[in-house]
Amino acid sequence: EKDFLLKFEETKSGIDFYFGNKKIGERVSKMIADELGGSVFRSKKLHTRIDGNDVYRFTFLVRLFEAEDYDAVLKDGKICIVKNAKLQKGIELMTGKAVNVSGATLIAKKEKMGWGVITNLDESVAEVMDSEGRIFHVPRSFGAEIGKEVFIFNFGQNIFAFPRDL
Template identity: 55%
Template sequence: MLHNIFYQSPHRQKFVRCVVCGKESEYRICGECLVEREKIAELEKFNLELCTKCNSVRIGKEWLRIDLEKAVKRLIIQNLRVSPNFDVHEVKLAEKFAILKGILNGDLVEFSLPLRYSVRRITCPRCSRESGGYYESIVQIRAFKRPLRKEEIERIKEIVNRSIMETDGEKDFISKFEFQRNGVDFYLGSRKLGEKVSRRIAEEFGGKISESRKLHTRIDGRDSYRFTFLVRLPEYEEMDVVVKDGTLYVVKNAHSGKGIDFLSGKHANVSNTEVAVKKSSLGWGIITNLDESSAEVMTEKGEVVVVQRPFGAEIGKEVYVFEYKSRSYAFPRDI
């Protein structure tokens, strides 16, 4: 009788020589002689189920994205019945045969079995859901008081795609992507993926997340919800001027919320601050004169303005110039 591949070998009896070939052996008949005389293994015909869209393979209850050779080997092991004294060490594939290598009655043996399987092409559950527009969560990306920049959208797409590739679960897919007036929406296959994506985007861009849910349907008497994750990115961008506790800062890193006080040179976290002047509204000029507390700047319009001496000021250095609450300010362009 043949047994499952993982069957433990029974206790061995001690013999001096093989009764067939006469060589020393711990068994009445050595493995090399036994494999020539007895059926050591049987391999049943099996089905190989392939997804027509993503080429994943069904192994048991799972759909796996593995190459065809690995899939066939795993299915061979699932459908293989072996003698209790044979421990399989390796499975190799030939054109129409499965080659088994292992230990039989103390000997390393190798033999082949006919390989018979049929290929069945169907759609896996993941692709079926994806093509049917299934989704459990929506991740909405917006920014305070401004539209998203093209570079931000491209980076956000990279974050979403990387998150999907890392998990590759049955519901980890993008069902739909939409441009909105001030941002973008991702319709995702699972709530868990929506949580992961929104958290990563907020961490990278310094944004805030708000979550809501809406009853979608009832399944087997249980409520099924769809979740919306709104990620709101900061209003400020790099080189914008923001105000925090009455002090003006230049945003140096919009993602981490780092800024610099352009008068003292001190760094600070400027997250959740108000934008005083956008970079696009800054003028420029050149420092023409300096003293201990002030600087004269010739602006691009040919006007001379006097400002409080900024950190890193030097005569001849190019600066950004702006007005805030009826006062003029300037800071070096390379701050």
Template identity: 30%
Template sequence: MVSEPMNSTICPKCGNGTPRLFQGRCKSCFLENFTLAEIAPVLHAKICSTCGARNIRNRWVNEGNLESIIIQTAEDALLVHEMAGDIEIYIEPRAQTPYIYKVHIEVDAMVLDEIFHQSLDTEIRVVRESCDMCSRISGGYFEAIMQIRASKRIPSQEEMAECITIANGVLERLRNKGDRLAFISSSLDIKEGVDLYVGSSNAARHICREINSQLGGTFTESASLQGRKEGKNVYRITFSLRLPEFMPHDIIEHKGRVIEIRKFGKSVTGTDVETGARFTGTFDELDGATLLANRKDLGTTMLVAIENDDLLVLDPDTYETVTIRKPVMFNAEAGTEIPVVRTEKGLLAVADPSR
């Protein structure tokens, strides 16, 4: 009789010796009924009929297009044996109707130093319903009001369109991070600007900061008590956003200087029209400045002659020949029309930055 090695164990199923047991059996017996992967024959994918978000355990998330959601639904429901390693999964969805997908799955994995392969099939049924965000939007839900205005002027349609574009970009980024209240439920255009009704005060605050960062200006916020819910006070926040008094390419007169505004952000940048020097300041430093014109609205006059650092031009009001200072970076020829602006110092030529 041949005795088993000291470290050998008897398999209770086949009676053979084995160095170790796998779930109470030797390796050969364990592998006889081994199932690498399992999946339910029918699955359901809940998808918002409006925005396409997917419901996962009562939580709505954005997961891309319908095919991506079908693949993710199958992958989430697939059960792979806990002993499997180096797992590779291939999922192929095939649409039968807009609401039914047949899904074929191939699984490869390493188990007990052996490569296993298994094919599976399931059916995924698409259930369309309205998500929490779209339900709130359709119901006109909002927690904050954004009042977009401009200081001492009426904002242009172009500015309002740019503000809306910025707002939509901010909301998309917040939604991608999981904020389901990052939406505009409605808007109201008025003469002085636009009011946006935003799903959350957090989203509205992010929009205000981004608009100020790109276009300049300031904003304030105030809260008003709307009632109580579940024993807690419910507030609605009003954000008063003010765009700057001046716009890019406005030409202003400020403390004896004529400045063309170039860009707004956390500060104001511009160019001295006479000297070409760079101007940088704060919004408060422009308090009391006078708007002369925007570059696109500048009048023109005839350039008669150029004499060293002087220009001889026709005064557009009196048609008399007058001598004015040639600005830095000025590039034009006698006999052509040049843009000019009237200041406290008199007529001033404006250099064309494109030349």
């Protein structure tokens, strides 16, 4: 039996692929999820009956992780930085503790963040000068040192920063 692609369609929610058999659909969806970082959901629905046998239509939904490396996400009420989007691994912004960021909510994309330099530190606050020369006082994040370049982002009413080499 040959494996083949019947058709594909662009929809509002993504791209739908129609395969000739269940096994190829299962393999392709797993490969996409493994390569891009995501999870596969499988469902089946009774399609018809042929010679007294049930014939099912299988659906494989691949949900990709929306965050990329160095994006800020909210996981269990804590701000985390994505270190490896494919494996859905990150670290807590304040403690540096390794966390699994699957299911986290995206709060800031790296491309939209500003940048600056840490100019002063104390135990809980870092003073940061951004690229336009403005001074901000932000909570001291894990790995903060005077002179380090940082990414800067807003979340809620607060400004946060974390080292670019985190």
